[in-house]
Amino acid sequence: MILQSHPLDIAHGRIEMSHGAGGRAMVQLIHQLFAQAFDNPWLAQHSDAAVLPALQERLVLTCDAHVVSPLFFNGGDIGSLAVHGTINDLAMLGARPLYLTASFILEEGLPLRDLKRIADSMAAAARAAGVAVVTGDTKVVEKGKGDGVFISTSGLGSVRAGIDLSASRVQPGDCILLSGSIGEHGIAVLSQREHLDFDTPIASDSAALHALVAAMLDSGARLRVLRDPTRGGLAATLNEIAQQAGVGMMLQEAAIPVQPGVEAACEFLGLDPLNIANEGKLVAICAWEDADQLLQAMREHPLGKHAAIIGKVVEDAHCFVQMTGKLGGRRVIDWLAGEQLPRIC
Amino acid sequence: MKFVSEFRDPQLAANIAANIAHEVQAGRSYHLMEFCGGHTHALSRFGLNDLLPHNIHMIHGPGCPVCVLPVGRVDQAIRLAREHKVILCTYADTMRIPASGKLSLARARAEGADVRMIYSTQDALQIARDHPQREVVFMAIGFETTTPPTAVAVLQAEREGLQNFSLLCYHVLTPAAMHAILAADNTIQLDGFVGPAHVSTVIGSQPYATFSRDHGKPVVIAGFEPLDMLQAILMLVRQVNAGRAEVENEFTRAVTHEGNRKAQQLVQQVFTVRDSFEWRGLGSVPHSALRLRDAYQNFDAELRFKLPYVAVADHKACECAAILRGEKQPQQCKIFGTACTPEHPIGSCMVSSEGACAAHYSYGRAI
Numbered sequence: 001m002i003l004q005s006h007p008l009d010i011a012h013g014r015i016e017m018s019h020g021a022g023g024r025a026m027v028q029l030i031h032q033l034f035a036q037a038f039d040n041p042w043l044a045q046h047s048d049a050a051v052l053p054a055l056q057e058r059l060v061l062t063c064d065a066h067v068v069s070p071l072f073f074n075g076g077d078i079g080s081l082a083v084h085g086t087i088n089d090l091a092m093l094g095a096r097p098l099y100l101t102a103s104f105i106l107e108e109g110l111p112l113r114d115l116k117r118i119a120d121s122m123a124a125a126a127r128a129a130g131v132a133v134v135t136g137d138t139k140v141v142e143k144g145k146g147d148g149v150f151i152s153t154s155g156l157g158s159v160r161a162g163i164d165l166s167a168s169r170v171q172p173g174d175c176i177l178l179s180g181s182i183g184e185h186g187i188a189v190l191s192q193r194e195h196l197d198f199d200t201p202i203a204s205d206s207a208a209l210h211a212l213v214a215a216m217l218d219s220g221a222r223l224r225v226l227r228d229p230t231r232g233g234l235a236a237t238l239n240e241i242a243q244q245a246g247v248g249m250m251l252q253e254a255a256i257p258v259q260p261g262v263e264a265a266c267e268f269l270g271l272d273p274l275n276i277a278n279e280g281k282l283v284a285i286c287a288w289e290d291a292d293q294l295l296q297a298m299r300e301h302p303l304g305k306h307a308a309i310i311g312k313v314v315e316d317a318h319c320f321v322q323m324t325g326k327l328g329g330r331r332v333i334d335w336l337a338g339e340q341l342p343r344i345c
Numbered sequence: 346m347k348f349v350s351e352f353r354d355p356q357l358a359a360n361i362a363a364n365i366a367h368e369v370q371a372g373r374s375y376h377l378m379e380f381c382g383g384h385t386h387a388l389s390r391f392g393l394n395d396l397l398p399h400n401i402h403m404i405h406g407p408g409c410p411v412c413v414l415p416v417g418r419v420d421q422a423i424r425l426a427r428e429h430k431v432i433l434c435t436y437a438d439t440m441r442i443p444a445s446g447k448l449s450l451a452r453a454r455a456e457g458a459d460v461r462m463i464y465s466t467q468d469a470l471q472i473a474r475d476h477p478q479r480e481v482v483f484m485a486i487g488f489e490t491t492t493p494p495t496a497v498a499v500l501q502a503e504r505e506g507l508q509n510f511s512l513l514c515y516h517v518l519t520p521a522a523m524h525a526i527l528a529a530d531n532t533i534q535l536d537g538f539v540g541p542a543h544v545s546t547v548i549g550s551q552p553y554a555t556f557s558r559d560h561g562k563p564v565v566i567a568g569f570e571p572l573d574m575l576q577a578i579l580m581l582v583r584q585v586n587a588g589r590a591e592v593e594n595e596f597t598r599a600v601t602h603e604g605n606r607k608a609q610q611l612v613q614q615v616f617t618v619r620d621s622f623e624w625r626g627l628g629s630v631p632h633s634a635l636r637l638r639d640a641y642q643n644f645d646a647e648l649r650f651k652l653p654y655v656a657v658a659d660h661k662a663c664e665c666a667a668i669l670r671g672e673k674q675p676q677q678c679k680i681f682g683t684a685c686t687p688e689h690p691i692g693s694c695m696v697s698s699e700g701a702c703a704a705h706y707s708y709g710r711a712i
Contacts, residue, residue, distance in 0.1 A: 327396065332709060
């Protein structure tokens with residue numbers, strides 16, 4: 001009752017050290033902000049952990065940390081991003097996402113309305129994806145020791161018997177597919193962080209991909225591996241697979257979809273879309289005979305309507321990823337060295 | 346993408362490539378130096394070598410600001426950041442140039458120095474305004490393209506009375522480096538230059554006349570797009586075949602004969618030519634870099650913090666010097682791709698994406 005008699009002042013209040021101190025302020029924050037947003041039977045158990053029903057299928061477990069700046073960007077925010085990122089980690093193994101956990105590291109001074117906006121967005125993203133945030137934790141750090149909010153999540157999912165996605169199954173001759181255009185998330189965040197106001201604002205592609213993956217699995221195509229090209233972009237993801245599988249790859253630049261706005265921003269900043277992060281795209285490698293069938297299944301799903309076959313797996317002892325450019329010249333697609341930095345002149 | 350895709354048209358590229366193949370004379374080889382790192386990058390990124398006949402050899406020039414900065418200058422900046430506790434602001438790739446004692450600005454930052462990466466000189470000024478109690482030093486590097494914005498920053502700082510702002514002025518001059526390459530006592534065959542793109546928008550095509558007139562080398566100023574490069578190579582092949590040595594301008598949409606007068610005036614007002622400056626690869630080159638004029642010496646960090654320049658020899662195994670002079674290709678360096686990679690650069694040419702080694706490593710090592 002005491003808790004209800006002192007409602008949080010969400011419109012004007014800010015995070016204080018007491019919100020993480022284990023006292024009344026903390027309980028109030030958890031009940032009035034987090035529990036309300038995420039509302040589900042497991043959270044209603046009011047314990048420090050959740051007891052979940054038994055599952056028959058194999059379990060898939062992942063964890064993920066989110067530190068994006070700015071917290072709110074065109075096309076999403078750190079809350080929805082945390083949910084999508086965690087779900088996609090599970091989905092790339094063919095798993096059905098079921099439960100999430102979320103730990104919040106809050107910086108003293110964070111406006112409560114920002115935190116509420118983030119929690120609400122996170123809850124909406126989870127609900128839309130059919131998963132529940134079943135337990136969580138909150139800590140507060142002094143001003144200057146965080147960047148507003150850091151969110152650390154875990155995701156638990158289950159995977160059907162017979163689904164076994166792994167880079168080690170990739171073979172020369174396989175086809176490489178991409179679910180849509182690249183670079184939107186990284187450019188959306190960067191342009192907002194650096195206050196680069198483009199006439200055509202670029203929105204993050206942040207999305208949960210499990211439903212697209214389910215459609216791909218149902219297509220019957222012999223899928224070898226799925227990956228989401230997040231940090232380091234498509235270049236890093238393909239190099240990672242090539243190294244793990246001990247193969248090379250040959251891509252066609254003309255087949256890789258890039259939105260004109262992203263292409264222009266990259267040109268302007270001296271960046272390569274192949275190195276830019278995505279949060280709602282996936283790379284699929286499948287047996288070449290099944291590529292058209294898989295492509296069709298992807299294109300029938302809203303998150304895969306611009307899917308394309310972008311290249312082939314080849315034999316290569318050096319495990320190079322190469323690309324034939326639009327002009328016909330060939331080049332290596334390498335991992336990004338260091339951070340992606342703009343050119344000097 | 347408007348104004349870009351037009352210059353990357355595959356059909357037009359194929360047409361120009363066919364013209365080049367048609368016009369090169371069998372039994373003759375063409376050794377052309379692209380001065381700019383931007384051109385080196387474009388060659389690799391667009392795979393242009395695949396479109397050129399085998400008897401055209403592109404030599405990578407020293408036009409990469411990060412590549413030509415000697416170790417001693419990076420050491421100087423690191424010393425300033427660590428010992429004088431200033432906020433050191435600099436452009437991107439400069440952070441990763443290897444310095445003495447396995448340091449770099451990036452590593453110095455990790456060890457506690459206050460080094461900040463900025464996108465424009467205006468960012469450095471803003472940092473100075475925001476931290477009036479701290480000394481803020483902008484490490485100004487680059488060729489003629491990046492010099493005018495530095496001049497503007499100095500004039501702005503003066504106008505605002507910003508007492509805590511100064512420069513490490515490492516701006517260098519393109520024509521002086523081209524002179525140094527031609528004066529070097531080496532045996533490389535050099536039949537012509539693909540002239541700088543952005544540099545020439547500032548200085549114009551005028552300053553290159555001496556290379557055609559006095560050294561008999563054709564120069565074709567070219568933009569950074571693939572069609573620009575191919576067209577410039579075709580124009581060079583035609584000059585070589587005809588025994589001509591002229592300055593031609595392929596990049597007419599941006600470069601004029603006299604260049605950007607306003608920018609030149611600003612640079613002239615704030616800077617004057619140093620007697621000599623050490624370049625990586627080219628050694629000490631007379632009249633090849635800028636310093637602040639006496640009237641602006643309050644903004645000179647070398648004077649303000651009494652920082653002597655100490656020259657430091659390059660890593661023994663590193664061939665950056667020979668590569669920057671056009672005498673060697675990156676793959677001819679023993680440590681290329683083994684000890685020296687973009688993640689762990691030993692030489693500066695492996696640092697910037699415009700560096701010859703980094704371009705070869707990132708885009709071309711399989712071919």
